[in-house]
Amino acid sequence: MAWRDLFPVLIQLDQVHVVDNKRDSIQWKDGDSVSEVSASNIWNTVRYSDLEVGWSKIVWCAHCIPRHAFLLWLIMRKKLLTQDIILQWDLSRRKNMNMMCCLLCYENHDSHEHLFFECKYSAKIWNNVRQKAGMYDVAPKWEEIVEWLLDRASSKSASNYVSRILVAATAYFIWQERNAKLFKNQVRPPDQLCQIIINIVRYKLMGVRLKRNDNVLKLLREWEIQDGDRSDDGG
Template identity: 30%
Template sequence: MYETCLSVNCTVKDLWDGVSWKWPLELLDRHGVVLGSYKPRLIANVADVVKWKDRQGRLKDFGADLAWNEIKQCRKVVGWADWVWFHQNTLRHAFILWLAIKERLRTREKLVSWNIGDASECVFCKKHLESHNHVFMDCDFSKDIWNSFLALVNLDGFFVDIVDKDDGWARFIKISSIPCKKSCWNLIKRWLFGAVVYFIWQERNYRIFQAKERKVDGICSLIKDYVRLKMLGADIKKGRMYAQALRKWGFKELDCEDGQKIE
């Protein structure tokens, strides 16, 4: 508007004479095909409205969300989407988990391949190359954290098919791509998966950038407290399954909606 000297109070009537448009030359040079494609029908004493024509040619009230959904590139929804982006998630956990699943975190393996820095070993074990697969799945440090929680979400033996495999992280993602059912256990699993990945990556960064170090027990305590707090505030049916989950996570003396008391 500023570059073309159009007034902020300019109306359609000021630019349309009933036959043709009177756009400034600057706009015609840039967007002439678009600007001249529509011929409005002026109605006296009616305020201008902004409309958007969708892919089916239907005119709708303009909105940024509508425009974005029309112009964005649509792709098939990935199987793990519900494990990352879901109601009641924690956004910072979801963001790190999303980057990890897409293998976009700046692990030392990636940095060395970009000729950034010389260190390539894992900050936890100081033996192996720090890749997504190693730091989240194959390192003994990460294994200890996972194994501390798997029984709490009924996933005993979860690592049998993925640990110590070259593609363990890929197998983990494949398991995470199994469709989620709407149950409190699946909600707890999603909170747990996001929290474990987030706190492992946080601990990795603490050791590199702040020279701070926490033991496995300390990180497990943080994860457990986080999941327990989410369970207390969860928007979820508080029935028998919820009562079972509360028992397993160490809660006592809590009433559920079906009258069952946790002792």
């Protein structure tokens, strides 16, 4: 009775079986399944969950670079605040406002499709780095790039892993450059940005444990990574 006074909700229970010699524990009930109480179990119950999208494996691949993956996720969902998206917020402003042109080339509008990577500036970078990921004939068009990656989304090969992180890094640095131009009026030459992208992918490769086989060894050679360069703590 003391328990029922303390926790009136217990009155709703038909019958309480008290098992001696067994400690009470708090559990989380989600529909019919009962699990331990943890932040992840609670989050999985309260969050809205939809069917898994095909591109999730490209974005959230193992050993991705988290800040690049997050940006890639925003691009896939078209959530970056490019001018085309901002203008959609307020249709009435469209009448009075012209869409800002792309500050990297001044030849087109600032939009997802244009920045990744149809823009003259972006295309130059993409055409320069793509061969490092074996994507020689993939045009600087987001749809084509995603299609290429989707065809290989279930592959666990090291070369496909490189393709995913290289595409994410390229998009990330182009978005950074677009913002640097917009807010600080600074932009680095495409060659310099290519080198930064390649270096960051290379450093990542140096830190990731890849199961060695002939293809992996060939890939590491192509990226000029010696066995001694690689750290052993994964990452």
